[in-house]
Amino acid sequence: MPSTHLSFASREAHHAWLVSQAKLPAGFRVGTMRFDFVPREAPKPAKMTLTLIALDQPTPDFAALFTKNALPGAPIIVGRRRLEEATLGAIIVNNKVSNVCAPGGIEASEKICAETARLLKLKPEQILPCSTGVIGWGLPVDAMLGALPEAVGTLKGESILPAAEGIVTTDLYPKIRRAELGGGSIVGIAKGAGMIEPNMATMLVYILTDLAVPRGELRAMLRRAVDATFNTISVDSDTSTSDTVALVSSGKVQGVGAAEFEKALTTVCRDLAEDVVRNGEGVRHVIRVQVQRADSGELARALGKAIVNAPLFKCAVAGNDPNVGRLVQAIGKHVGAFAPATDLSRLKLTMGGIEIFAGGVFQLNPEKETALVAHLKAAELYASVIPKDGIFAAAIHYPPHERCVEIGVDLGSGAGAATVIGGDLTHEYVSENADYRS
Amino acid sequence: MPSTHLSFASREAHHAWLVSQAKLPAGFRVGTMRFDFVPREAPKPAKMTLTLIALDQPTPDFAALFTKNALPGAPIIVGRRRLEEATLGAIIVNNKVSNVCAPGGIEASEKICAETARLLKLKPEQILPCSTGVIGWGLPVDAMLGALPEAVGTLKGESILPAAEGIVTTDLYPKIRRAELGGGSIVGIAKGAGMIEPNMATMLVYILTDLAVPRGELRAMLRRAVDATFNTISVDSDTSTSDTVALVSSGKVQGVGAAEFEKALTTVCRDLAEDVVRNGEGVRHVIRVQVQRADSGELARALGKAIVNAPLFKCAVAGNDPNVGRLVQAIGKHVGAFAPATDLSRLKLTMGGIEIFAGGVFQLNPEKETALVAHLKAAELYASVIPKDGIFAAAIHYPPHERCVEIGVDLGSGAGAATVIGGDLTHEYVSENADYRS
Numbered sequence: 001m002p003s004t005h006l007s008f009a010s011r012e013a014h015h016a017w018l019v020s021q022a023k024l025p026a027g028f029r030v031g032t033m034r035f036d037f038v039p040r041e042a043p044k045p046a047k048m049t050l051t052l053i054a055l056d057q058p059t060p061d062f063a064a065l066f067t068k069n070a071l072p073g074a075p076i077i078v079g080r081r082r083l084e085e086a087t088l089g090a091i092i093v094n095n096k097v098s099n100v101c102a103p104g105g106i107e108a109s110e111k112i113c114a115e116t117a118r119l120l121k122l123k124p125e126q127i128l129p130c131s132t133g134v135i136g137w138g139l140p141v142d143a144m145l146g147a148l149p150e151a152v153g154t155l156k157g158e159s160i161l162p163a164a165e166g167i168v169t170t171d172l173y174p175k176i177r178r179a180e181l182g183g184g185s186i187v188g189i190a191k192g193a194g195m196i197e198p199n200m201a202t203m204l205v206y207i208l209t210d211l212a213v214p215r216g217e218l219r220a221m222l223r224r225a226v227d228a229t230f231n232t233i234s235v236d237s238d239t240s241t242s243d244t245v246a247l248v249s250s251g252k253v254q255g256v257g258a259a260e261f262e263k264a265l266t267t268v269c270r271d272l273a274e275d276v277v278r279n280g281e282g283v284r285h286v287i288r289v290q291v292q293r294a295d296s297g298e299l300a301r302a303l304g305k306a307i308v309n310a311p312l313f314k315c316a317v318a319g320n321d322p323n324v325g326r327l328v329q330a331i332g333k334h335v336g337a338f339a340p341a342t343d344l345s346r347l348k349l350t351m352g353g354i355e356i357f358a359g360g361v362f363q364l365n366p367e368k369e370t371a372l373v374a375h376l377k378a379a380e381l382y383a384s385v386i387p388k389d390g391i392f393a394a395a396i397h398y399p400p401h402e403r404c405v406e407i408g409v410d411l412g413s414g415a416g417a418a419t420v421i422g423g424d425l426t427h428e429y430v431s432e433n434a435d436y437r438s
Numbered sequence: 439m440p441s442t443h444l445s446f447a448s449r450e451a452h453h454a455w456l457v458s459q460a461k462l463p464a465g466f467r468v469g470t471m472r473f474d475f476v477p478r479e480a481p482k483p484a485k486m487t488l489t490l491i492a493l494d495q496p497t498p499d500f501a502a503l504f505t506k507n508a509l510p511g512a513p514i515i516v517g518r519r520r521l522e523e524a525t526l527g528a529i530i531v532n533n534k535v536s537n538v539c540a541p542g543g544i545e546a547s548e549k550i551c552a553e554t555a556r557l558l559k560l561k562p563e564q565i566l567p568c569s570t571g572v573i574g575w576g577l578p579v580d581a582m583l584g585a586l587p588e589a590v591g592t593l594k595g596e597s598i599l600p601a602a603e604g605i606v607t608t609d610l611y612p613k614i615r616r617a618e619l620g621g622g623s624i625v626g627i628a629k630g631a632g633m634i635e636p637n638m639a640t641m642l643v644y645i646l647t648d649l650a651v652p653r654g655e656l657r658a659m660l661r662r663a664v665d666a667t668f669n670t671i672s673v674d675s676d677t678s679t680s681d682t683v684a685l686v687s688s689g690k691v692q693g694v695g696a697a698e699f700e701k702a703l704t705t706v707c708r709d710l711a712e713d714v715v716r717n718g719e720g721v722r723h724v725i726r727v728q729v730q731r732a733d734s735g736e737l738a739r740a741l742g743k744a745i746v747n748a749p750l751f752k753c754a755v756a757g758n759d760p761n762v763g764r765l766v767q768a769i770g771k772h773v774g775a776f777a778p779a780t781d782l783s784r785l786k787l788t789m790g791g792i793e794i795f796a797g798g799v800f801q802l803n804p805e806k807e808t809a810l811v812a813h814l815k816a817a818e819l820y821a822s823v824i825p826k827d828g829i830f831a832a833a834i835h836y837p838p839h840e841r842c843v844e845i846g847v848d849l850g851s852g853a854g855a856a857t858v859i860g861g862d863l864t865h866e867y868v869s870e871n872a873d874y875r876s
Contacts, residue, residue: 041802070782071770101766103799135763136800195750195767236749238764239771311674311749311863312633312871319872325573326676328539329633332509333677344508361541362574364479386828390865425749426872427828430865433750434757 014398025210027250031154051166058087067243074105089126179264184253196235235280282429294416306334308422322372346412452836463648465688489604496525505681512543527564617702622691634673673718720867732854744772746860760810784850
C-alpha cells in the first residue's frame with residue numbers, strides 16, 4: 001500500500017507541495033548550472049545541467065548502490081571505487097550525456113571530479129560523479145569544466161528543489177520525498193522515467209540526512225530498503241546502465257534509533273520508487289500487483305514483474321480494457337518457463353478487489369466487466385490527446401493522484417509475498433522513444 | 439540467413455504467390471465455414487471461422503507441440519491426450535475464441551470433436567481441436583455445431599489457402615510455405631501476430647505432408663525443427679496460452695530420406711516463423727540478431743531474445759534511429775542479471791554489417807550514423823501513416839520484402855551461436871492492443 005495518498009489539482013499545487021518537502025537536512029548545500037554545448041556525435045547543440053550536492057564537511061557515513069547492468073557507465077565504475085574511500089565530500093551530477101562505453105569515459109569522469117574537488121578544496125577521490133542521458137555520447141569535458149565554477153557559486157543550504165530539477169531528463173516533473181524524525185530529516189530526490197527496471201537501484205536517486213548513522217549500518221539499511229522498493233518497480237523492463245542510489249549522512253543530529261531510521265528510509269524509498277513509475281515515460285496508469293501465498297518471495301516478485309512487463313496486458317490497461325485473459329497469459333508464461341513445478345490449482349485473481357479468476361476458470365459477468373472498466377478509468381492519470389502531428393505527448397506535468405490499478409494474485413500455497421509496481425504501455429511511450437535522440 | 443528473399447509489389451502479387459504455394463499434399467482436404475454468433479461475455483455479435491483439415495484415411499504418423507504456458511487452453515489439454523492415440527483423422531480449428539480457462543472448456547472442446555467425428559465417420563479421439571482468439575471467452579458450442587456440416591460440405595483436396603485464411607485473427611495476410619522433395623511435398627500454414635514468444639511452438643501452425651515418415655521420427659524431427667525456428671522468434675515477449683504446431687503425414691509417397699525431409703521441414707518452419715514476425719502486430723521492421731562465439735548456445739539465444747524484447751531498442755528501430763546505446767543496455771541487462779560471469783571484454787557489435795562497438799567502447803562517427811539510418815530505412819516494411827482518429831493501422835496488407843535490420847553480436851569466446859528474429863515496437867502495436875476486444 002502507498003504510504004501517502006496525495007492528489008493535486010494543478011501543476012502549481014504540486015509545485016507548492018514540492019517546495020514544502022524540499023528543506024535540506026543540516027550540513028548540505030546544492031547548486032546547479034545549465035549551459036549549451038555541441039556534442040561530438042550529433043550535429044545540433046544540446047543543453048546540460050550540472051548539479052552539485054556538497055557536504056559542509058566530508059563524511060565517512062555514505063552508502064551507494066549501482067546498476068547490475070554488465071556494461072555500466074564510466075561514473076558507475078568510478079563510483080564503485082569511491083565506496084572504498086574514507087570520506088565523501090560532494091556529488092557532481094550531469095544530465096543529457098550518460099558517459100557509458102564512450103572512449104576515454106573514465107578519464108573524463110575523473111577530470112570533472114578533479115576540478116570539482118579543486119573548487120571545493122577537497123580531494124578528487126572525495127567526489128562521487130554521476131551521469132545520465134544518451135548512451136554512447138562522450139562527456140563535453142571542456143564545457144563542463146567551464147560551467148563548474150558557476151555551479152559552485154550557486155551552492156545554497158536551503159532547498160533541495162534546484163537539485164531535484166537539475167537531474168531530470170525525460171521526467172515530467174521533479175520528485176522529492178521526505179521524512180522527519182529524531183530532530184532531523186531524511187530527504188530524497190529521484191530522476192528516471194524510461195529504461196526503468198532497476199536491479200539494485202534506480203536511475204539516479206540521492207537521499208540526504210542529517211541524522212547520524214554509522215557507515216556500516218547505513219549501507220546495510222540502504223541495501224534492504226532498495227531491495228524492498230526500487231527493485232520492485234518496472235516502467236519498461238529495461239535496466240539502465242547508469243542506475244545509482246546514494247545515501248549520505250552529514251551526522252549533524254545524534255541519537256536516532258536504528259529501527260526508526262530504517263523504517264523512515266524505506267518509506268522515503270518506496271514513495272520515490274512509486275513517483276518514478278507514476279512519472280514513467282508514457283505512463284497513464286500505475287499498476288500495483290500484490291502477490292501473496294506464493295512458494296517463495298522470489299517467485300512472488302517474479303510473477304509481479306511478469307505481469308507489469310507483459311506488453312499485451314500493459315496495452316489493455318492503457319485502453320481501460322479489463323482484458324484479464326492477458327493477465328492469466330502473463331502468469332502462465334512465467335510459471336511455464338521458469339517455475340513449472342508450481343501448483344496453480346488454487347490460483348485466485350482480483351482486479352480492483354473484484355474476483356476475476358478462481359477454481360481454474362474465469363469468474364466474469366457483464367456487471368463485473370462494468371465495475372472493472374470503472375476501476376481502470378478511476379486509476380487513469382490523464383486521457384490520451386490525439387495529436388495532429390502523430391506525436392503523442394503527456395497531457396499533464398504533475399501527478400494528479402496516487403490511485404493504481406490494483407491486481408491481487410493469491411497462489412494459496414506458501415508464505416511468499418511481494419508488491420510490484422509498473423505502468424501501462426501507451427502511444428505516449430512509443431512517441432517518446434521512437435524519436436528520442438533527434 | 440533467410441532461406442528465401444521474396445519481395446512483392448502489391449497485395450495481388452502476394453496473393454498470386456500464395457496461390458502458387460498452396461497445392462495440398464496428397465491425402466488431405468480442407469474446408470471452412472464463417473458465421474456470426476453472440477458471445478455470452480460481450481454485448482455485440484462477433485464472427486468466427488471454422489477450419490477443418492481432414493485426412494482421406496486416419497494416419498498414425500502425426501506430431502504436435504504445444505505451449506509451455508502453465509495456464510493452457512482447453513484444446514491444449516485435449517490435444518496432449520490426442521498424442522497418445524493410435525491415429526489422427528482430422529483437425530478442427532476455430533478463431534475468435536481461444537477457450538482458455540473458460541468454465542466447461544474441455545467439455546465444449548470434446549463436444550466439437552464428437553460432432554466433427556460423427557460427420558466424418560471417425561471417432562472423437564481421432565480429432566485434434568484447436569482454438570485461438572480472445573482469452574476468457576467460452577466457445578459458442580451451439581453455433582459451432584450448427585456450422586460444422588457446412589464446413590464438412592466444403593472439404594476439397596486442391597488448395598490449403600482456405601485453411602490459411604480461415605485460421606487468422608489479427609494477421610494482415612495468410613501465411614503458407616512449401617517444400618517439394620522426393621515426389622511429394624511439405625506444406626505449412628501459420629497464424630499469429632501478437633502474444634508471440636513461442637515456447638515450444640507458435641500460435642497455430644499446421645504442416646501437412648504426403649511423404650511417409652514414421653511417427654517416432656516425425657515427432658523427433660518436429661521437436662528439433664521447432665526449437666531451431668519457432669522458439670527463436672518473439673513479436674512482443676508474450677507467450678500464448680494456445681500455441682500449437684502440428685505436423686501430419688498422409689504417408690501417400692514412400693521413400694524420402696530422413697535427412698532430406700528434416701532439412702526441408704526445418705526450412706518450411708523457419709520461413710513460416712519469419713512470416714509470423716514479419717506480419718507481427720504493428721511490426722514495421724523485422725530485426726534479425728545473429729549471436730556468435732558465446733559461451734553456450736543457450737546464452738546466445740537468450741542474448742538475442744534480450745535484444746529483440748528490449749522496448750527501448752524496439753522503439754528506436756521503429757523510428758529509424760540507430761540508438762545503439764539501447765542495444766548495449768539490453769546486452770548488459772541480460773548478462774548482469776542472468777550470466778554475470780560472462781566476459782564482455784571482447785564484445786563486438788555490428789548493425790547492417792557496420793562495426794558499432796569494439797574494445798569496450800562505441801565505434802561511431804557521423805558517416806556511420808548516416809549509413810545506419812539508411813540500413814534501418816531500407817528494412818522498413820511500410821511507413822507509419824498519422825491517423826486523424828489517433829488509431830494507427832498497418833498501411834499494407836502484404837509483405838513487401840524480406841529485408842531485416844541485421845544485428846551482429848560477437849562475444850569472441852565460446853562456440854555458442856543463435857539467430858533470433860523479432861520486430862519493432864510501434865504505434866500500430868499499441869493501437870491494435872489498447873482497444874483490441876472492443
